[in-house]
Structure formats: C-alpha cells, structure tokens
Amino acid sequence: MEFIKKKILRIMTTGTTTGCTPCNIIIPDTGVTYNFKICLKCESHDFGFFDTYEFSTVPITTTTTTINPIITTTTTNIPISTTTTTNPQTIYAQYVVLISMDGARFSETWETPSNIPNIISIANNGFVNTNFYTIEPSSTIPGHTAMVTGLFDPTVLNDGSVNPTYPSYLQEWLYSENILSNNIIGFTNKAKIIFSKDKLYCLGKSKSNLNDYLPYINAGVNGDGTGGYRADSLTHELFKIECLGVNPPNLSVISYAEPDTYAHNSDWNGYVDAIQQTDSYIGEIWSLIQSHPLMANNTILVITNDHGRKTPDFENHGGSTDSECHVLFVGIGPNINNGVTNIYRELIDIPITLLKLINVNKIYNSGSIMNEMLNL
Numbered sequence: 001m002e003f004i005k006k007k008i009l010r011i012m013t014t015g016t017t018t019g020c021t022p023c024n025i026i027i028p029d030t031g032v033t034y035n036f037k038i039c040l041k042c043e044s045h046d047f048g049f050f051d052t053y054e055f056s057t058v059p060i061t062t063t064t065t066t067i068n069p070i071i072t073t074t075t076t077n078i079p080i081s082t083t084t085t086t087n088p089q090t091i092y093a094q095y096v097v098l099i100s101m102d103g104a105r106f107s108e109t110w111e112t113p114s115n116i117p118n119i120i121s122i123a124n125n126g127f128v129n130t131n132f133y134t135i136e137p138s139s140t141i142p143g144h145t146a147m148v149t150g151l152f153d154p155t156v157l158n159d160g161s162v163n164p165t166y167p168s169y170l171q172e173w174l175y176s177e178n179i180l181s182n183n184i185i186g187f188t189n190k191a192k193i194i195f196s197k198d199k200l201y202c203l204g205k206s207k208s209n210l211n212d213y214l215p216y217i218n219a220g221v222n223g224d225g226t227g228g229y230r231a232d233s234l235t236h237e238l239f240k241i242e243c244l245g246v247n248p249p250n251l252s253v254i255s256y257a258e259p260d261t262y263a264h265n266s267d268w269n270g271y272v273d274a275i276q277q278t279d280s281y282i283g284e285i286w287s288l289i290q291s292h293p294l295m296a297n298n299t300i301l302v303i304t305n306d307h308g309r310k311t312p313d314f315e316n317h318g319g320s321t322d323s324e325c326h327v328l329f330v331g332i333g334p335n336i337n338n339g340v341t342n343i344y345r346e347l348i349d350i351p352i353t354l355l356k357l358i359n360v361n362k363i364y365n366s367g368s369i370m371n372e373m374l375n376l
C-alpha cells in the first residue's frame, strides 16, 4: 500500500511546532527530541505548522504535464516501487553533482525560460519537479543544510556558526565506502564541496559521529570559511579544476551566490543577470561532464535553490510565503526519468534519493525517496 503525501495547505504562523506526542521522535546519536512538520515514524501526525498533508491509499501515479512550451507534453504513469530494497550490486552512476543557485525565485527561473536556456535544455532530457519546496526559515544555511543532510534542521543558524545535526550525504557515502579522511590534510578528495559563501563552510562537518569521514570543502574568499563571499566566477573555475578534472570526486556540490547577493542589494538587473550567468555556468558544467572520459553517461546532475524570495519585494526572504519557499528542481543522468511532475517534494528528499542511486541507504534522514524520478 502506498500513500499519497500531498500538500493541501501551508499554514504559516509564527511560534513553535508542536511535537508528535504519541511517537516522540528522537534523532539518533544526539538524544535530543525535535519537532518535525510531519512525524517521521508514523507519517500521520501533522502539526499544522508548515504543511497539512492528505493521505490516500490510492497507488501513486504521476501525470506529467508541461507549464513550459519548450518541453514536450507527455502523460505517463510512473509506478512507485513497493519495496525499499535495492539490488546490493546496483550502482546507477559513479558520479553525482549537486548545484545550488542561491536565492533565485521560481518566477525568474522556471517561469521565465529565457533566463535559463541551459537549464531548460538539460530539463528537456531530464526530470523536472514544478512543486518543489523548502520551508521556513527560507534562508541559505537552513536550505543548504536540508539539501545535503536530509533534515530541516532547527538547530542551524543562518550565520553558519553551527554544524548541522545530520551528516551530509557525502559523509554518509564516505562512511559506507570506509573512505577515512587523510590524517594530515583532514579530508578526502573523493567528495568535494565548493561554495561562494564563506558561511556555508559549516556544512563540511556535522554533529553526528561520522566526522572521520569528511569531504573536501572550499567556501568563501579564503576557502576556509573566512574572508566573505567569493565571486561566482572564481567558484566556478575552482569547481572545474577540483571536480571536473582528471580524477573527479565521486560526489561534488557547488553553490553559486550572486543571484541572492544582487537581490539583497536591490539590484534587479544584477539579480536577473546573475541568474542568467549561473545558467551559463551550469550549461558549461553539463557540457564538460558529457565530454569527460569518466563522467560522461555516468553522472547524476541535480539543480536546485536553497530558497526563493518575497513577492513583490524581491530583496528579501526568510519567511514562509510560497515565492520564498518554492524552488527549482531539475535532475538528469542514468536511470533518471524524462518528464515533468507536480508531486509535492522538498529539499530534504534530495540526499536520500541521490544515495539510493549509488546504493547507499541514508541512515540520518527525514526525507523521502523521489521514486517518481527514478527508473530503477
């Protein structure tokens, strides 16, 4: 039996969440009790804070439609797997690349195709979810934490001073492969994170017990989480060197900051230009992957945002409105379906889905596998 988890209402008020008293969820290792928007254990206790869900026993089918005339309209039923087990020998891709475009609003990305021609081109051959969300606080650290750890983490701060509760999917993969950090340099080169914003350095580690398995991380002007925001052009060049070279890491993450930076500066033209520039960078990354002797036809690419922006005030974000929480989601690669879905999904669903593609079960997780995206 499958459940349809469908967002029917977003109730956004200030205050604190109410816990799932019957289930009383406890996060592994920390012993700290947290409150989630929906109970991880029973998936039926809703707290009425972020979302209300509707459950059904009808098997999930996906009607793929298009809101963009560039993409061919198709209608398919994508069966949902009734089992969570995977052939232990099956690894669907050797490389996984996650790209974040910081703070680009859905209205200037998917809803303005002329801003993102390269992403549209990728989407034409890949998978798109037009109903993809972060939650309040719709901010940089919480959003990036969600997309790499699988948790809307109530403990992280947007200044980057707190490491996430859960390990990133990069850490969990390194742990599963028993790839320990080098004793001298302190990390492994098999997984790499490249960020423009220095404060995102906090994602390199977690409060879990997996910190013997650390990815390389380079964030900000000085690379070590200090010095302010680095120009996206430099971050992009560094990513090409570190992650698309002769020996690319199996897992890599890049975050471009400038759409968010220009918007905060009330520079509309700069904001739109930065989205278009980021789209150009993404097009180059995909092109380099496709011509790479190791990565071609062997790489999963996912593109998303950490958050959107307020409407009509585009300068700010952080709240719970639709335009602040609605984000882009595009995926492409081996065993990724081709089509468009409007099944409600969230940033926390990314890590467990990516790990499934490389045959790792995410232990620390509150997201769901996006089976509708996968052709396994």
Ligand SMILES: [Zn+2]
Residues within 6 Å of the ligand: 102, 103, 139, 140, 141, 260, 306, 307
């Ligand atoms: Zn941001």
